[in-house]
Each structure stands twice: as structure tokens, then as C-alpha cells.
Amino acid sequence: MTNSIIEVNQLYKKYKEADDFSVNNMSLVVEEKEIFGLLGPNGAGKTTLLSMLCGLIKPTSGTFAINHLTYDKNANDIKKIIGVVPQEYALYPTLTAKENLMYFGSMYGLKGKDLNKKVDKTLEYLGLLKFSNKKIDTFSGGMKRRVNLIAGILHNPKVLFLDEPTVGVDVQSKNVIIEYLKELNSKGTTIIYTSHHLSEAQDFCTKIAIIDRGKIYAEGTPNALISGTPNAHNLEDVFISLTGKELRDAI
Template identity: 60%
Template sequence: MNAIIDIQGIYKKYKESEFFSVEDVNLQIKKGAFFGLLGPNGAGKTTLISLLCGLIKPTTGKILIEGKNYESFEKQIKQNIGVVPQEYALYPTLSAYENLLYFGSMYGLKGKELKKSIDYYLDYLGLKEHAHRSIQSFSGGMKRRVNLIAGILHNPSILFLDEPTVGVDLQSRLILVDLLKELHKKGTTIIYTSHHLHEVQELCETIAIIDKGKIFALGSSEELMEKTQTTNLEAAFLALTGVNLKEHE
């Protein structure tokens, strides 16, 4: 497999914790994949995404992004990835346009190239007429759209999305999903976490399920449903993780 992400024996334990948040994860993600990462609250999803983005370091193990490690190639890797966090990574008193100018400049974009990219995505996501309004006046769905644009302005080869449609209205969800499909069609590798399992079933070619820090199921929606003798991903997920409330982390 032509792996764009290669995770080799990763463990992560935070200083204040008795337990590993991520434990013995080995995973290869192929170039151009639309890859879903699912798990109950506190299962280790956000920790694993943070490790892959270079935001935190593993306790032990190795992560290769396009064949490179963060220890030697951190700046180069971060130029080639896009990150859309669950929390809004935006400055509330600045306008949408000012926010995007700032985030674009962080990736080395400038001048006409940057403005052209901002104008394109604002128009695509129906925000052109709101470009110069402050972010604090935006609805949740509008903020989500700007949050996504901030992560893709530099055309990353890998895009990490942590709950990108949480709390948004149906119209915003549809337009966000449409853009993600378009990016994937153009060759972007997408790593996607969401509690909207119908969304994951619609978008993701391969899905990993993590619980208590360990990957314990991997396959397509169809394979996971076949394994659990269920008819949709939500039922398969419950069959694999259990129906009881989770208390870890």
C-alpha cells in the first residue's frame, strides 16, 4: 500500500494520567483516502489526531507523514497538512476576511495568490457577502465554514478534520460535505472524525474504530456491518463498542 501516513507502535500517556490515551496503535493510511476515525467520547480520537498533526509528541513509537518524521521535518510536514479543529480557531473581533488573510500568511501565502484563494472559498461556501463582518456576529454554521477555509487555503495534501459539522444547521452541513467531496476528488487525503455516523458512512472509504486508546476494528462500512450482522454503521458501531455509557477519560 502507498501509505501517506504510517503509524508504528504509537503510545501516548499524559503526565497526570495513570492510563495510556493511545496504546499500541499501528495503522497505515493510503494516499488519497477518505479515512474515518470513530470512537466513544474519551476513546483517544482527539489525542491520536493531535499526534498525527504534530501538536503533541508520542510517549513511544513512530509517525511518518509522507515518509518523513516530525523530529527532522516538522516545518515541511506542517506546510503540507491542514487542520480543522473541533473548537473554532478564529479571532472573534476580526472579520472573516481578516482571519483568512492571517491564517493564509502563516502558510506563506501572500498577495494575489492568497486573495484569490480566499475569494474562491468564501464564494463557494456562500460567505462572500459576509466577508467583512466580524466573526463574533456569525452563526455557528458560518463559523464552521470559515474554520474549514482556514485549514485548506494552502491546498494541503492531507486534511485533518475533528468534528467539522458539529452543531451546524442542515444547509451548512450539506455545503461543507460538498466541499469535502470536491477536495477528495482532487486527491486530498482526508482524516475525518465525527459523531454523525451517517455522514461517516456516506463519506469514508475506510473506518477505524478506537476505544480505550486502541484500534480494534478497521474496514469499510460494508465490512464493519457484515462483521456485526447489522444494516447501518451506527448499529455496527454500537455492536462493536457497546451500548453502555463510557466513563474513561
């Protein structure tokens, strides 16, 4: 038996002055302990959907619930159980890695020896403990990406939202991040993940929704999507089949 942890029902979002909806009549269900991938071209609506689910922007219409809670009635309770790792680094460049993490941990209500121990343990796991007292602006992209991830998971969130968590990093950093996320998931954290790395998503996700122009074009396990698409050998073939070969450059 499975239990839903996110339920989205007929969700719409249209930005002011925009001609089209960024999210257009979207409905989906995410089960507990899934690694749910949201895949789509540039401008497909992935980040807009994540921003609504994280409470950063309001829908134009429609509803959604996280752990059976809604923002209009239970915003503070939702914020306690979600973690957010944005695509852009949400770190203070002139502070050290540890100073950043101690600050973010305190914002979640963590403190003292417990917080210090959690920060050191996670830095060590992600290969950063020896750099903990170095300023963030001296870090490589992969190192910043790993610290960015730690900042979003210190409070052991029930649901973790990840927007392109491995973009622009070296292969070694990417592997460390993915393995750590798999461990978090094995301990019960549900993960919602966007990426342009289709081979990574194929191996990482338990379920995937391919979205374009604000709508879901297909949803299922990676294997089911591949087997259900004629002449598809991998997720990239499925993606191209559904979203086309048109370039999605935008200004």
C-alpha cells in the same frame, strides 16, 4: 497500486497523572486520497491521535510518518503539507471573516492577489462571500464552522486533519461542508476525519477505524464493517456492537 501517506506503528500516549493510556499500541496505514474516519466514543483517543499526527503533542512511544517524513527530522516539511481544522473555532472573533483568512493564508506563505483571489473564491463556494466583511463574533455556528474549514485548506494541503468538522451545525451547512470536502478529496487531498455522526461517516468515508480505550477494534470500508458484523444494518449497529452501550460521561 496504492501508496501509503500515513504510517502509524505501535503508538502510545499516556498523559501525566493519567492512569491509562489514551492511545495504546495503535498501528494503522492510511493510503493516499482516502477519506479515513476515526470513530469512537468520548475519550476513545481520537483527538489525542490527531494531536500527535499534527505535531501538537509528542507520543510516549512508538513512531509515525506522514508522506514518509517524521517530525524529529522534517517538522517544517510536514507542516507545509498538512492542514488542520480543530473542533474548537481557531478564529479571531473581533476580525472579519476575510481578515481572518488573509491572516491565516499569510502564515502559510501566501500573499498578494493570489491569496485574495483564493480567499474570495472559497468564501463564495461556501456561501460566505457576502458576509466576508462581517466580524466573526456575529456569525452563526455553521458560518464559523465553514470559515474554520477554509482557514485550514487555503494552502492546498496534501493531508487534511478534521476533528468533528460538522459538529453543532445546521443541516444545510453540514451538506455544504461535506460536498466541499468531497471535492477537495477528488482533487487529491487525503482526509483524516473524526466524528460522532455515524450516518455521515458511513456515506462520507472510504475507510474507517473504530477505536475505543486507545485501541483499534475494527478497520475497513463501511460496507465491509457492516457486512462483517452479525445483525448490523448500518455503521451505528457496528459501533454499538464493538464499543457497547455503556455511557461515556466524563468530568
